[in-house]
Amino acid sequence: MSLGKKCAAEFLGTFWLVFGGCGSAVLAAGVADVGIGWLGVAFAFGLTVLTMAYAIGHISGCHLNPAVSIGLLFGGRFRAAELIPYVIAQVLGALAAAGVLYVIVSGQTGFESVGGFATNGYAESSPGGYSLLACGVAEAVLTFFFLFIILGATDSRAPAGFAPIAIGLGLTLIHLVGIPVTNLSVNPARSTGPALIAGGAALQQLWLFWAAPIVGAALAGVVYPLIAGEAESS
Numbered sequence: 001m002s003l004g005k006k007c008a009a010e011f012l013g014t015f016w017l018v019f020g021g022c023g024s025a026v027l028a029a030g031v032a033d034v035g036i037g038w039l040g041v042a043f044a045f046g047l048t049v050l051t052m053a054y055a056i057g058h059i060s061g062c063h064l065n066p067a068v069s070i071g072l073l074f075g076g077r078f079r080a081a082e083l084i085p086y087v088i089a090q091v092l093g094a095l096a097a098a099g100v101l102y103v104i105v106s107g108q109t110g111f112e113s114v115g116g117f118a119t120n121g122y123a124e125s126s127p128g129g130y131s132l133l134a135c136g137v138a139e140a141v142l143t144f145f146f147l148f149i150i151l152g153a154t155d156s157r158a159p160a161g162f163a164p165i166a167i168g169l170g171l172t173l174i175h176l177v178g179i180p181v182t183n184l185s186v187n188p189a190r191s192t193g194p195a196l197i198a199g200g201a202a203l204q205q206l207w208l209f210w211a212a213p214i215v216g217a218a219l220a221g222v223v224y225p226l227i228a229g230e231a232e233s234s
């Protein structure tokens with residue numbers, strides 16, 4: 001598969017993750033009486049990954065996340081030469097999805113601002129008012145386990161055909177834990193798209209949602225082969 005096709009798949013897959021996950025938070029979570037709430041948003045993010053893993057996993061591996069690409073690189077499952085093109089495609093897909101969401105949100109009668117726009121944050125921008133340290137630790141630990149699930153579920157020794165289910169449910173569980181803390185990222189691209197639209201504190205705090213997930217992902221890429229044995233080649 002050519003790198004161009006892989007990047008196109010990553011663009012579309014990341015678009016779907018941000019549009020489906022953040023879109024559920026922006027458009028459906030807070031609707032009076034019938035809103036899906038945090039539980040629904042958690043499942044929405046999990047479903048975006050599960051569906052895209054089956055749709056494009058055979059094309060690009062369905063990373064949809066710079067931290068995942070970096071974790072797989074550290075785990076020996078991904079080529080360093082493809083990292084930058086993948087990250088660019090992922091970020092552009094996230095930004096495109098955020099842009100489409102903005103068009104939809106701004107078309108509502110009485111629109112004045114995007115509000116939180118599903119952005120991530122710490123301290124006063126944390127849904128639960130959690131500190132910078134707490135948010136950084138949560139993002140790093142949750143990304144670590146997300147990558148650990150990905151590495152294990154996609155190992156050639158794991159049961160075939162079930163990886164998307166494990167990964168999608170893993171992301172759902174991670175959101176159930178992390179939404180109250182940071183609105184949950186574990187994905188620098190997912191954080192970047194909405195932050196660039198919302199601006200302000202979301203943009204100022206964006207650095208954490210690159211740094212912490214990358215640290216957690218890289219650590220998982222190192223730890224998994226130590227436990228499971230030598231990483232399988234992609």
